[in-house]
Amino acid sequence: MAARRRVRSGIQQFVNMAARSKLHSPAPGQVTSTEVALETVALSKVYPNGRGIRDISFSVRRGEVFGMLGPNGAGKTTTIRTVLDFIRPTGGSATLLGVDAQSTPLARARVGFLPGDLALSERATGRDWLRFQADLREGVDWTYAERLMEEIEADVDEPLRNLSSGNRQKIGIVNALMHRPELLVLDEPTSGLDPLIRRRVYELLSGVRARGGAVLLSSHVLPEVERICDRVGIIRRGELVAVETMATLKSRAVRRLEIGFRGRPPVEAIEKAQGVMSVELDNSVVRIAVTGELSELLRAIAPYEVTDITTGAQALEDQFMSYYDGHEDDDKRQGRERTRS
Amino acid sequence: MNTALFRRCVNDRRRSMLWWGAGVLLLSLTYMLIYPSIKEVFAELDEFPVEILEAFGLQGISDLGTPEGYLTAELFSFTAPIVVIVFAVALGVSSIAGSERSGEMELLLANPISRATVLTQRFAAMLVLTLLLGAAMWIGLAAGIVLDVWPEVSHWNLAEQVFALVLLGWAFGAIGLFASAASGNSGMSYAVVGALAVASFVLNSFTQIVEELDPLKWITPFQYYSGSTPLADGLTWWHPLVSLGIAAASYTAGRYAFERRDLK
Numbered sequence: 029m030a031a032r033r034r035v036r037s038g039i040q041q042f043v044n045m046a047a048r049s050k051l052h053s054p055a056p057g058q059v060t061s062t063e064v065a066l067e068t069v070a071l072s073k074v075y076p077n078g079r080g081i082r083d084i085s086f087s088v089r090r091g092e093v094f095g096m097l098g099p100n101g102a103g104k105t106t107t108i109r110t111v112l113d114f115i116r117p118t119g120g121s122a123t124l125l126g127v128d129a130q131s132t133p134l135a136r137a138r139v140g141f142l143p144g145d146l147a148l149s150e151r152a153t154g155r156d157w158l159r160f161q162a163d164l165r166e167g168v169d170w171t172y173a174e175r176l177m178e179e180i181e182a183d184v185d186e187p188l189r190n191l192s193s194g195n196r197q198k199i200g201i202v203n204a205l206m207h208r209p210e211l212l213v214l215d216e217p218t219s220g221l222d223p224l225i226r227r228r229v230y231e232l233l234s235g236v237r238a239r240g241g242a243v244l245l246s247s248h249v250l251p252e253v254e255r256i257c258d259r260v261g262i263i264r265r266g267e268l269v270a271v272e273t274m275a276t277l278k279s280r281a282v283r284r285l286e287i288g289f290r291g292r293p294p295v296e297a298i299e300k301a302q303g304v305m306s307v308e309l310d311n312s313v314v315r316i317a318v319t320g321e322l323s324e325l326l327r328a329i330a331p332y333e334v335t336d337i338t339t340g341a342q343a344l345e346d347q348f349m350s351y352y353d354g355h356e357d358d359d360k361r362q363g364r365e366r367t368r369s
Numbered sequence: 370m371n372t373a374l375f376r377r378c379v380n381d382r383r384r385s386m387l388w389w390g391a392g393v394l395l396l397s398l399t400y401m402l403i404y405p406s407i408k409e410v411f412a413e414l415d416e417f418p419v420e421i422l423e424a425f426g427l428q429g430i431s432d433l434g435t436p437e438g439y440l441t442a443e444l445f446s447f448t449a450p451i452v453v454i455v456f457a458v459a460l461g462v463s464s465i466a467g468s469e470r471s472g473e474m475e476l477l478l479a480n481p482i483s484r485a486t487v488l489t490q491r492f493a494a495m496l497v498l499t500l501l502l503g504a505a506m507w508i509g510l511a512a513g514i515v516l517d518v519w520p521e522v523s524h525w526n527l528a529e530q531v532f533a534l535v536l537l538g539w540a541f542g543a544i545g546l547f548a549s550a551a552s553g554n555s556g557m558s559y560a561v562v563g564a565l566a567v568a569s570f571v572l573n574s575f576t577q578i579v580e581e582l583d584p585l586k587w588i589t590p591f592q593y594y595s596g597s598t599p600l601a602d603g604l605t606w607w608h609p610l611v612s613l614g615i616a617a618a619s620y621t622a623g624r625y626a627f628e629r630r631d632l633k
Contacts (some may be wrong), residue, residue, distance in 0.1 A: 114475055117630035129466045133483040141479035147472030152381070163373035203476070 038300040043206040061318040063089045065211045065242030066111065073110045081106050081266040083120070088211070088242045093233060095257035096246040104246035105144050108215050111244075112141060125211055137165075140209035144194075144216050144246070146200040154184035154191070157207065165207050173206035177302035179230050194220035201229060205236070212236055218252060230256050254278065285316045287329060288336035294329065301325040373486060374477070378464075378494035386498060390505040391457060396452070400444050401518050404436065412438050420578060436519030437526075437601040440510070445530060446595060449506065453534055454566050457499045459543030462558045464491035465623075466549035469633045484628050488550060492620050495542045503535035522600070536557040536612035537594040541566055543631020544590075544621035551624035553633035590615055 048127035057233075067087040073217050074080040081103040088094040097102045097192050109115045111122045113129045118350075121128060129136040150157060158177075162168035183191060189200070197220045204212060212233070218226045233256055247253050255261055260277050262270045272280075282305065287293070293314045299307050303320040312335075318325055379386075411434055465488065468474045479485055510527055513519045541562060548558035569589040576586035586592045591606040593615075 109475075109632070112475075112479060114478060116629075133478075133481045133486075135481075136479060137481035139479070141476075143472060143475050145472065148475075148476075149471055150381075150473075159479065160373060160377050161476070164371065164477070164482060166371060200476075 041226055053270035064123075065090050065092075065125055065353075066094075066213075066244055067123045068107075068111060068120065069122075071107070071110055071117055071122055072119035073106055073115060074118045079266065080118075081110070081188040081263075082245075083291075084263075084268045085120075086261050086268060086271055088244050090210070090240045090257045091237055093237055093243040093245065095253040095255055095260045096244065097250070097260050098144070098246075098247065099248055104263055105215055106266075108213055108244070108246060112139070112213060113138065138207075138210040140207065140212045140214075142197075142200045142204040142212075142214040142217055143247050144219075146196050148188040148191075148199065150188045153187055154182060154202075157188060158184065158199065158203055161203050162206060168207045171207065173202060176202045176205055176232075179232070180225050187244050190221075194222065194225075197221055198225065202334055205232060209236075212241065212243040212245075214243065216247060218243055218249070219248075226252075250281075257366050280318045282317050282319050283322070283339060285318060285322075285325075286313055286336070286338045287316065287334060288313045289329075290313035290333040290335055294332050297328045298325065340346040371482070371486075372490065374482070375490040375494050378491050379497060380496060382460075382494075386501060389502055393452060393502055393505045393507045394500045396448070397506050398512065400440065401510065401513040401516075404439060404513070404518055406449070407439070408434070411442075432479070435601075436513070436522050437598070440519075440522075440558070441598050442525035443532065445600065449534055450537055450570070450591075450594065453499065453538035454541045456502055457495060458545035458559070458562050458566070460495040460498060461492075461542040461545030461547075462549040462555050463494065463551050464488070464546055465627060466553050466555035466558055466633070468623065469553050470555060474632055478632070485624050487626055488546070488620075488624050492543065492546055492623075496539055496616075499538040499542060500535055502538070506534070507531040520590075526600050526603055529604045533594050533599050533604060533609065533612075536609050536616075537590065538613045540590045540593075540615040540619070541574060542581065543616035547623035547626070548621040550577075551626035553630065 029237055064087045068084050071084040072080070072082050074082060077228050086094070093286075096107065108114070110117050111124070111129060113122075115222050118128070121130070122127065124135045124139055125280060129135050143212060148157065155177075158173060159170075162173060176182075178199060180198050182202055184199065184202075186195075188196065188199065197218075199216065201309070204214060218229055221229065233245075236243055237258075245257070252276075257274055259270050259271060262272070287298075289312050291312070293309060293312060295307055295309055296315060298304060298316060300347075301318075302324040303318045303322075304325060305317045305319060307313040316325070344369050436445065465474070468487075470475070474487070507528060510522075510531070511524065514522050514524060514527070544565065545558060545562045548561050549555055552558055569591045572582070573586055573591040573595060575587045576584075576589075576592075577581040586596070590612065593611040597603075597605040597608060
């Protein structure tokens with residue numbers, strides 16, 4: 029009797045536990061395993077010459093576009109190739125949709141991939157090649173594939189080797205998307221595309237996100253990342269130096285402004301404004317590097333006679349580099365604060 | 370089983386297969402057409418010392434004046450092996466390393482198929498296409514029997530001879546596949562397999578002249594092709610098994626290596 033009661037209370041406990049875990053949804057930001065589409069844990073691929081990637085850990089959730097940002101040679105493509113098991117890690121692991129990337133090719137069943145340099149140099153037409161890829165995958169809805177081809181105006185009747193790189197890229201994008209993957213891995217997806225098609229591709233990616241798919245894309249084009257990514261991982265010399273939400277990244281981005289004044293520029297007022305990192309005086313013009321919002325800076329210069337404002341037309345490289353030299357900038361700012369006080 | 374990869378591999382080579390097949394067929398027909406006029410000259414070759422004939426790879430031919438002797442000496446001891454080996458090795462090497470260089474391999478392997486599948490289906494395509502090339506040669510030579518140019522040649526022996534040739538192609542094609550699967554470098558694979566084929570041929574010829582080298586003949590894949598004259602005497606039953614063994618071992622080793630290395 030006592031034993032039975034114990035058993036029952038055990039079951040009750042289990043039921044309670046299950047109920048609790050259902051009720052208590054994870055705190056925002058906390059990721060449960062079913063939400064994660066792609067995860068790397070201390071993923072490393074170190075080549076004998078010392079290059080490669082080290083201890084890369086990040087996850088891409090369902091319903092999220094994750095951007096990998098970094099200059100050429102930083103390790104973006106190496107990360108992607110390791111994640112997809114094209115090259116084998118020297119340490120750590122990668123999980124695709126809950127399956128270890130190395131364990132079975134089926135891990136790639138619901139994954140779409142676009143390589144960085146799409147070298148399709150075949151005699152076959154785009155349509156034939158896509159048909160073949162669809163046959164390999166099995167279960168591709170061909171009417172959907174054809175709709176994709178139309179949507180991004182892919183030239184599928186021309187032999188692949190006659191196509192320009194942009195047109196080849198379109199074939200690659202259809203190939204990555206046609207089986208409605210739950211996880212997309214795209215290496216520089218919009219390189220070579222004209223702005224109109226680029227926008228369509230962004231829309232397609234938003235569609236993937238909207239239906240709960242996950243996207244990992246690499247890029248060194250900041251506006252692209254800014255436009256479609258929810259979170260960004262910054263890769264520098266083979267290491268993931270930061271993972272930030274887009275909002276944080278934007279607030280940290282450095283803008284360069286040139287402001288012309290009638291009379292002597294109010295350098296000190298400008299220096300005091302929030303976010304101002306450096307001020308350079310050139311006669312009646314000041315060159316300013318500023319992060320975050322501009323309102324304080326604008327308030328600071330409002331009382332003065334401003335003749336001209338130019339924003340360093342897309343100083344994207346600078347914005348980008350601010351992340352790379354993040355520590356240096358911090359040091360600089362601290363140094364300035366010290367001299368000020 | 371999804372055979373899309375195999376089918377495409379064969380399909381892609383339809384056009385080049387047509388040219389190769391036509392070329393080999395014409396080659397065979399040419400040998401047939403010049404035979405009547407060369408018959409007498411060849412009969413006189415029988416007067417040469419046997420060592421000289423052996424140095425030219427014309428060993429073990431009892432009678433050069435016969436069509437079997439003529440075909441073995443002129444076609445099957447040198448020209449035909451070169452053609453078939455070049456064909457098969459090109460297929461074997463391009464299957465893996467060629468595909469990696471073009472970037473095609475990553476696009477294939479982004480699908481839920483294993484590296485072993487890619488290797489196996491392309492290996493199968495190499496076997497089938499080489500067999501088709503052999504068939505083209507067989508048709509050209511069998512025409513000689515049908516048209517009474519060499520009525521004394523046995524259909525069965527001719528088929529065995531061509532089959533032995535195909536097996537030689539399979540063995541070297543598989544070695545090419547292994548080299549490219551292990552290295553991912555097509556240039557190097559061609560060089561290594563080419564050197565291996567030449568060395569194997571030369572060593573095999575030498576072992577017939579230099580008695581001390583004789584035991585070495587067993588290590589050359591050529592021995593299991595030219596060690597007997599199927600056209601005259603039929604195949605030595607276990608020679609095909611060794612050729613098949615070389616192909617199977619190369620395939621297995623290639624698969625092992627390819628599954629473990631990084632893509633280039």
